Amino acid sequence: MKAFTQHQGLVAPMDRANVDTDLIIPKQFLKSIKRTGFGPNLFDELRYLDEGAPGQDCSKRPLNPEFPLNFERYQGASVLLARKNFGCGSSREHAPWALDDYGFRAVIAPSFADIFFNNCFKNGLLPIVLDEAVVEQLFEEMYAQEGYALTIDLEKQQVVKPDGSAIPFEVDEFRKHCLLNGLDDIGLTLEDADAIRAYEKKRREQAPWLFDAVK
Amino acid sequence: MAGQTLYDKLWQDHLVKSREDGTALIYIDRHLIHEVTSPQAFEGLRLAGRGLWRKDSLVATPDHNVPSHAGERAGGVAGIRDEVSRIQVQTLDENCNDFEVVQFGINEPGQGIVHVIGPETGATLPGMTVVCGDSHTSTHGALGALAHGIGTSEVEHVMATQCLIQKKMKNMLVRVDGELGPGVTAKDVVLAIIGKIGTAGGTGYAIEFGGSAIRGLSMEGRMTICNMAIEAGARAGMVAVDQVTLDYVKDKPYAPKGEQWDRAVENWSRLHSDDDAVFDAVVELAAEEIEPQVSWGTSPEMVASVNARVPDPAVEADQTRRAGIERALEYMGLSAGQAIGDIQLDRVFIGSCTNSRIEDLRAAAAVAKGRRKADSVKQVLIVPGSQAVKAQAEKEGLHEVFTAAGFEWREPSCSMCLAMNADKLGAGEHCASTSNRNFEGRQGYGGRTHLVSPAMAAAAAIAGHFVDVREFVAVGETA
Numbered sequence: 001m002k003a004f005t006q007h008q009g010l011v012a013p014m015d016r017a018n019v020d021t022d023l024i025i026p027k028q029f030l031k032s033i034k035r036t037g038f039g040p041n042l043f044d045e046l047r048y049l050d051e052g053a054p055g056q057d058c059s060k061r062p063l064n065p066e067f068p069l070n071f072e073r074y075q076g077a078s079v080l081l082a083r084k085n086f087g088c089g090s091s092r093e094h095a096p097w098a099l100d101d102y103g104f105r106a107v108i109a110p111s112f113a114d115i116f117f118n119n120c121f122k123n124g125l126l127p128i129v130l131d132e133a134v135v136e137q138l139f140e141e142m143y144a145q146e147g148y149a150l151t152i153d154l155e156k157q158q159v160v161k162p163d164g165s166a167i168p169f170e171v172d173e174f175r176k177h178c179l180l181n182g183l184d185d186i187g188l189t190l191e192d193a194d195a196i197r198a199y200e201k202k203r204r205e206q207a208p209w210l211f212d213a214v215k
Numbered sequence: 216m217a218g219q220t221l222y223d224k225l226w227q228d229h230l231v232k233s234r235e236d237g238t239a240l241i242y243i244d245r246h247l248i249h250e251v252t253s254p255q256a257f258e259g260l261r262l263a264g265r266g267l268w269r270k271d272s273l274v275a276t277p278d279h280n281v282p283s284h285a286g287e288r289a290g291g292v293a294g295i296r297d298e299v300s301r302i303q304v305q306t307l308d309e310n311c312n313d314f315e316v317v318q319f320g321i322n323e324p325g326q327g328i329v330h331v332i333g334p335e336t337g338a339t340l341p342g343m344t345v346v347c348g349d350s351h352t353s354t355h356g357a358l359g360a361l362a363h364g365i366g367t368s369e370v371e372h373v374m375a376t377q378c379l380i381q382k383k384m385k386n387m388l389v390r391v392d393g394e395l396g397p398g399v400t401a402k403d404v405v406l407a408i409i410g411k412i413g414t415a416g417g418t419g420y421a422i423e424f425g426g427s428a429i430r431g432l433s434m435e436g437r438m439t440i441c442n443m444a445i446e447a448g449a450r451a452g453m454v455a456v457d458q459v460t461l462d463y464v465k466d467k468p469y470a471p472k473g474e475q476w477d478r479a480v481e482n483w484s485r486l487h488s489d490d491d492a493v494f495d496a497v498v499e500l501a502a503e504e505i506e507p508q509v510s511w512g513t514s515p516e517m518v519a520s521v522n523a524r525v526p527d528p529a530v531e532a533d534q535t536r537r538a539g540i541e542r543a544l545e546y547m548g549l550s551a552g553q554a555i556g557d558i559q560l561d562r563v564f565i566g567s568c569t570n571s572r573i574e575d576l577r578a579a580a581a582v583a584k585g586r587r588k589a590d591s592v593k594q595v596l597i598v599p600g601s602q603a604v605k606a607q608a609e610k611e612g613l614h615e616v617f618t619a620a621g622f623e624w625r626e627p628s629c630s631m632c633l634a635m636n637a638d639k640l641g642a643g644e645h646c647a648s649t650s651n652r653n654f655e656g657r658q659g660y661g662g663r664t665h666l667v668s669p670a671m672a673a674a675a676a677i678a679g680h681f682v683d684v685r686e687f688v689a690v691g692e693t694a
Binding site: 016017018020022023026027028030031032033034035045051054055083084085088089090091092093096111113114115118119122123172173174177184185186189190192193195196199200203206207208209210211212213214215 | 231232234236237238240242244251252254255258263265268269271274279280297299300302303306317336338340342343348349350364365366367368369371372375376377378380382414415418419445446448449450469470471475478479482514535536538539542633634635642652654655656657660661
């Protein structure tokens, strides 16, 4: 996994609550057996005026001129500013894959759905929870100022605004450690292989039916 | 010390190791996989040169992409016309062969929607931890199991280590007491719960569903409730083990037998929350107040009783909520104050991991018997959840009731719940659907989904618009 330490980037809005993962990446694109290439179809139904199909050349599709990510001023954005319960619905990891593939490195929102939140960390994408009032303030500043960029410092756990003021955020210690160092958590878990085997031995005695194979 | 909740017990039983940073390694007993969220995980294992930690913990089946149409389905994997869908199902075949994973293949008797075949075969059991790269894995919690959806990276993690790295969730009790009225089903209960607490109401919690109305439900009804825990924001939903659970599980093909069964029953008898257990949040609903529900918007929390009206955003004080209602009404082509009963339907879908079990089909057939679908309804799809459900329904003659009503009897698959196979809504079409999500475009580009119970969907198919199934007496009866 790629590491996340510090990132400065242009901010773009996704100004609605309860953005679900179907909206982030519609189902027809889940037929891919790869982890990459989802960026052109991020927010597909909002971004384009036609219905998208897998494998299509998106550069020739009609863009929705009213969708912010299509605005000139948000081109190159890498920080997504969103509303509450972002990423609700399906567990599809294709949602963070699409955000990452598009170029986003962080999503800021007042709250996230659990599975999406978790999936982000596995892909070097940092979801940041800030108070609703703080997020509202960021929306106002972003709309008011073209080229509005934020600096995200994971080590210090703060979002730094253009005026230099810093907003602190919380992040789990383990997730922070993995992100900062780009660690593969499977490798870390396998360091506890003996503990897993010991658990299995004990459990097999207590509840052997749990280990019966389905044939 | 306060007593433990059901979730506390399941967590404790599966705790491999607590780490200093507050995370824990949780052991996974059963790992269900399907074709959509597993290919990248198998690829990850190959790239890292890793194998499966315990291959007999995995059970695979293709469900999302497989055709529901009998003609196309007869050709097996090679007969799937959509090339990308076919490749995905073929990839599952290849991965299961290479990694020696048991798979119920496309036209084998064990095939079905992964959350239908788990409980029905006994592959998922009380007291288990169950995961799948699918958010509706919460369904299996109805057995008194800790079951939840995971992303593909976690699928790979469980494949390689048999564990998940987790932080313990908080405990929520949703208690529904009283007696449900006639025609009011588990689906109406769970939609009413989501309407009350919202789609983020359960975020960060494991929800236990309890109370006399939940106890009074069949196992299949409990599965419908737990299935939609995720629609209330909770990764896991569960119901305590009781006699209903044991009666359901006994004699299932992969349930323990003989002396093992007796030991298992003894072990499972403690799978309930202690009387003095403390929950972080408690939500209460009165069963008598729940009416048949219909979703009118683009989020499962946007529900109303069938006799109610579409809300007016102008009276909503919260700005974000008001904007959400306005956008939903525009997408759904509905106007504020419109009666739910005035919504005309173009298609009806009865199926999905929420409502495709035999009791669901019986409920739909009871309404459809001796009637015909409205001419204005273009299509009514009945998609059984598994080969076993299909066989049972045909044994009971339900398929003939459906076809006589002008409904289409299809092959087991996820079908129009998420439109990954050929079954989808056209732009602007309204659908009465027994599935779980009414998100924009979920059932097809521009499609408009209304979530309802199987009986309500069947009644809507006959009437051509939503009707209160309680006033829809069986043919031959008098009102």
